[in-house]
Amino acid sequence: MTSTELPVVAAVDGSTHSGDALDWAAREAAGRGLPLLIVHVRLLTRRADPEAQEREAAELLAQAVRRVNGIAPGLRPTTLAPLDFPSAALVALSRDASLVVVGSRGLGGFRSLMLGSNSLATASMAKCPVVVIHGGRRDEEPDETAAEVFPDVVAGVAADESSEAVLEFAFETAAVRPGARLRIVHGWTMFSSMLSGGPVFDRDAAADAAERSLAELTAGWREKYPQVEVVKEPVNGSASRTLVTASATAALTVIGRRKGGESLGLGLSPVAQTTLTHALGPVAVVPC
Structure with missing residues (x-):
């Protein structure tokens, strides 16, 4: 299997958040022309009944497949139910995945927490990009309209080589979304300007330096993806x-x-971590 055929992995546990993540993963896999692997991790615990766990996993995965068939007919997802700790299983699967998609919280999460421990651990250690789907932003709107209401992809970049992987993933993502713009955002301060060797006391000069850095970062990528409309936002x-x-x-x-x-x-x-925890929509964390 080549890198372009590596699956999108969607983690499900029966929670509303994981259902939202499954929907997002199905649409993304269909849009990118990639296979979809639906994963339900059976927990390692002495108190669990193995046979009951297997039955529950099979039922949950069957429901997930039916849900995907309604969203992306013809996708034909595969399923997996490993016995492991959730984040450990997902990190292991990320070695042979294009993307891992998880909900921000699972069934075991506290409602007061905006981000569950498994989501955080997976995003922190996975070998491929991880998308965390935050629930609650558009509860009253049908999912089908989300891409029309919020078409843009936002990429947060630093003025150094660490942004290459971020830009690659962001451009690829925007390219498969009809009508999507790519907003490349760089937040800067006088302190960050000083740390990067830029102007220290002249705010206008620092702003100009930030704008030049963005232009340099995006030049090659705009040539590779001429179909993507790019908006540069030094803030x-x-x-x-x-x-x-x-x-x-x-x-x-x-x-x-x-x-x-x-x-x-x-x-x-x-x-x-701050962005992932407090974001108001889906966030992709890219290893870089």
Whole structure:
């Protein structure tokens, strides 16, 4: 199986959030021409009845397949029910996946938490991009209209090489969405300008430097994807706050995970974790 045929993996557990994630994954797989793998992880616990777990998993997966057939006929998803810890199973599957899609919270999550531990762990450690679907933004609107109401893809970038993977995923995603613009957002402050070796005391010069950095970052990608309309948005302010605000009117917000923190046990940068936790729509976390 080539990299272009690697499946979209959708994690389901019977929760409303995982149902939303399954719907999103089915549409994305169909739009990208990729296979869909639906996964329900049977929990490792001594108190569980293995036979009952298998029956429940089979029923849940059968329901998920029927749901996908109603959304994307002809997709023909496959299913898997490994016995493992949820995040461990999804991270393992991510090695041979194009994308992993999860709900922001599962059945075991506390309602007061905006992001469940399994979603956070998967986004922190997966080997491929992970999309976390936040529920509640459009509860009263039919799902079919979401792409029409919020067509844009937002990509949060830093002015360095860490943004290459983010831009690649963002351009690919925008290219398969008819009418979608790609809004490339870069939040900057005078402090970040200083850290990157830019102007320190001249705000206008710092703004010009941020705009030039965005132009340099996007030049090659715009040539590769000429069909994608690009809007560059250098914003003076907190990067995470800027991305959370942008996520309210985005079909998908794409952010980089930054691998550097993994050696310290930190899979997500502060900007990525804040954005992922507080976003108002779907967020893709890209290893970079």
